[in-house]
Structure formats: structure tokens, C-alpha cells
Amino acid sequence: MDYKNTINHNCNIKCPKCNHTYSYDFKFEDSKKSTNKKRSVENSYEFLTYLICKNPLCNYDIEIKGEFIVNSSNAPDLIKITSIK
Numbered sequence: 323m324d325y326k327n328t329i330n331h332n333c334n335i336k337c338p339k340c341n342h343t344y345s346y347d348f349k350f351e352d353s354k355k356s357t358n359k360k361r362s363v364e365n366s367y368e369f370l371t372y373l374i375c376k377n378p379l380c381n382y383d384i385e386i387k388g389e390f391i392v393n394s395s396n397a398p399d400l401i402k403i404t405s406i407k
């Protein structure tokens with residue numbers, strides 16, 4: 323089962339193109355159940371979202387991948403970014 327709720331997250335992201343770091347507020351939804359078999363963490367989900375770099379001279383389309391787990395009250399926990407490109 324995918325995780326349908328929208329999740330709001332805030333973190334610093336370094337643009338892979340211009341190397342500037344800014345704080346971003348972003349949302350993602352329809353996260354997929356994690357297929358990472360190495361870690362058999364239950365209720366683990368993966369997400370993919372895109373942000374536009376806040377540097378006005380760059381405006382690069384940053385691809386963000388990450389994962390999170392869902393706690394016993396079905397709330398997202400331990401959100402982390404696994405890939406930025």
C-alpha cells in the first residue's frame with residue numbers, strides 16, 4: 323500500500339548545479355512502499371519530488387529522493403534525503 327497523505331518537510335538542500343544551499347519547504351504525496359530489501363524496515367516509504375533552485379541565476383530543477391518511516395499512529399517519522407541531483 324502506498325502512503326497517500328501529503329507530507330510537509332523543511333530542510334537545507336544544496337543545489338548540485340550552483341552549489342548554493344537554501345532552506346526549502348516542500349511537500350510530497352503518493353509515496354511508494356520502499357523496495358529496499360537490504361533493510362527490512364516495516365512501513366518504510368520512498369518519495370520523489372522536484373524543487374526549483376532558489377538562486378535566481380540558476381533555477382535548476384533539482385530532483386530529490388528520500389525515504390521515511392511511518393510510526394504506529396500512521397504519521398511520518400525519520401524523513402531523510404537519500405539523493406539530490
Ligand SMILES: [Zn+2]
Nearest residue numbers: 337340375380
Ligand atoms: Zn542552483
